[in-house]
Amino acid sequence: MSQPSPVADPGRPRRGRPRNPETDAAILAAARHILATRGFDALSIEAVAQATGISRVSIYRRWASKAHLTSEIANGGEGRLPDVIAEQGVEAEIRALVRQLYDRYAEPAIGAAAIGMIVSYQREPSLREELHSPLESDARAQLRSIVARGKALDLVREEVDADALFDIAVGTTLFRLLVSTEAPGASTADAIADIVLKGVAKAPA
Structure with a gap:
């Protein structure tokens, strides 16, 4: 039941540099840690940016919202x-x-x-x-x-x-x-x- 990142469109050519999988992993790891230790209300794009040092713009390029990021954790890789x-x-x-x-x-x-x-x-x-x-x-x-x-x-x-x-x-x-x-x-x-x-x-x- 896994799915790719919700904002990704495999049918559309990507512009600019390809995404760094290490950045994706760091974002997901930080979000998982926040969810596990502080709960859903504590999770935000700003909180992930602060935890990882990755800009909010970079995170939003990958996941359109907190809900999209949370869905990736709830459903991705299952x-x-x-x-x-x-x-x-x-x-x-x-x-x-x-x-x-x-x-x-x-x-x-x-x-x-x-x-x-x-x-x-x-x-x-x-x-x-x-x-x-x-x-x-x-x-x-x-x-x-x-x-x-x-x-x-x-x-x-x-x-x-x-x-x-x-x-x-x-x-x-x-x-x-x-x-x-x-x-x-x-x-x-x-x-x-x-x-x-x-x-x-x-x-x-």
Whole structure:
């Protein structure tokens, strides 16, 4: 579910000097540190500029706003959903899916970025369509394909709705990590996977 920097346009020739990947990395590292240690409200382009010594103009050339920078941290580099159902079975697929979500959003910077993006979407709804909708649509399409493969292999119940499964796996994991007052434990991801699995796997004949 990763994406390039939101302001990049691979179809348009770049003017001037090419971007320095070390500068990109320094900006992202500083933003992650601020998110992890001080939260979304503390993150600003000015704060990143002060932390890195990189000019605000250079940062804005890469990310059009704080929301774009935060979205890169929340969504960039996530990779595709695990797809092991054909080789390892439905249990391995569900556990891998929940574990991927759990491990990602347990990272303090990513958790803070995810919460921050929800705030940003409420303040400026157009950002949801620009930054979130394409990523969610792609992720849902991936899961639909995995579920369809599971049904074809007679591993998944025919009535299972892939979009509902997406909502349950993602929503439950994010709620427990980012909203709930109950601290997650070492077995939380497995406990969530167990419950999801019981609603997905086809019972042995």
